[in-house]
Amino acid sequence: GIEPDFALVKFKKLAGGGYFKIVNASVERALGRLGYSKAQIAEILAYVVGTNTFLGAPVVNREYLKGKGFTNEDITRLEGQLPGAFTVEGVFSAFGLGADLCKRLGLEEAAKAPGWNLLAHWGLTRAQIDLLGDPLLGRVTVEGAPVTVIDPSAAVLASPNTITTRDFDGWIQDRTLYMPRTFDPAYKPVLEMNDPGEAPNRGAILVAPYGKGTYVYTTLAFFRQLPNGNPGAARLMINLLSARAAVQP
Numbered sequence: 001g002i003e004p005d006f007a008l009v010k011f012k013k014l015a016g017g018g019y020f021k022i023v024n025a026s027v028e029r030a031l032g033r034l035g036y037s038k039a040q041i042a043e044i045l046a047y048v049v050g051t052n053t054f055l056g057a058p059v060v061n062r063e064y065l066k067g068k069g070f071t072n073e074d075i076t077r078l079e080g081q082l083p084g085a086f087t088v089e090g091v092f093s094a095f096g097l098g099a100d101l102c103k104r105l106g107l108e109e110a111a112k113a114p115g116w117n118l119l120a121h122w123g124l125t126r127a128q129i130d131l132l133g134d135p136l137l138g139r140v141t142v143e144g145a146p147v148t149v150i151d152p153s154a155a156v157l158a159s160p161n162t163i164t165t166r167d168f169d170g171w172i173q174d175r176t177l178y179m180p181r182t183f184d185p186a187y188k189p190v191l192e193m194n195d196p197g198e199a200p201n202r203g204a205i206l207v208a209p210y211g212k213g214t215y216v217y218t219t220l221a222f223f224r225q226l227p228n229g230n231p232g233a234a235r236l237m238i239n240l241l242s243a244r245a246a247v248q249p
Contacts, residue, residue, distance in 0.1 A: 028041055031044060047135075050135065050136050051135050051136060052082040052083050053079055054078070057132060058131050058135065059124065059129075059132045060132050070101075078096070082137065086180070087137070088129060089129065090117075092118040092119045093117045093118075094111035094116055094117075107121070127223060130177070130223070133177075144171075146193065147191060148192040148200070149191060150192055151188075152164075154188070154190040155207075155239075155243060157190055158239075159242065161238060163239060166232065167232025167233070170230055171224075171230060172224055172225065172230075173224050175204075176193065176219045177219055180219075181203060183203065183206055186208045187206035187217065188206065189202035189204075190205050190207065191204045191205050204218060204219055220233075220236075222237055
């Protein structure tokens with residue numbers, strides 16, 4: 001059959017399970033028509049889809065991994081996960097590493113903690129993890145991509161600051177990174193956004209009640225906006241930090 005190709009970059013679900021990231025074939029042809037050389041096109045495609053190798057990677061490369069006790073076979077197996085990975089942390093999770101490798105590295109007990117990943121265990125900062133993930137996994141982010149407020153009355157958008165689409169004016173480089181497209185119904189999305197040519201995604205801010213409080217999950221690039229002094233990002237961050245069970249969206 002014929003499968004429509006709407007997105008420039010997408011994850012293909014494999015028949016045997018898992019995903020694989022691919023770039024629309026028209027991108028390479030379009031870049032060629034615009035006059036880019038083959039070498040430049042290769043660099044652009046690698047930036048978008050990721051290099052999928054630790055060879056020459058920033059922060060955590062093959063030499064770094066070998067120094068931590070990884071064998072060539074371990075590294076090759078992890079690299080095999082990169083084309084279908086949504087986040088680099090997922091590759092270094094207990095599941096991604098596998099029970100045998102965790103045991104051999106002496107991480108068997110530590111890896112049992114909820115949400116554990118080896119990069120954080122090694123003490124890497126959020127900025128270092130993002131620096132690693134960008135070239136490995138690629139990215140498609142447009143700083144001026146339109147934002148839609150799904151529910152203006154949602155507590156995280158209404159208190160203490162009233163958040164509107166104008167609060168996303170002046171954001172630099174990225175709006176968000178690696179948004180989930182599927183999530184448990186207990187989580188309530190409040191925003192919708194997407195890059196040109198991609199389907200709208202509601203995973204940028206997810207809110208759910210948890211015990212006596214509120215659990216907020218966000219992929220928004222606050223780490224870029226707050227140091228840049230963006231007032232809208234600061235107002236939104238204050239709202240997220242102020243979220244509580246009594247004011248659920």
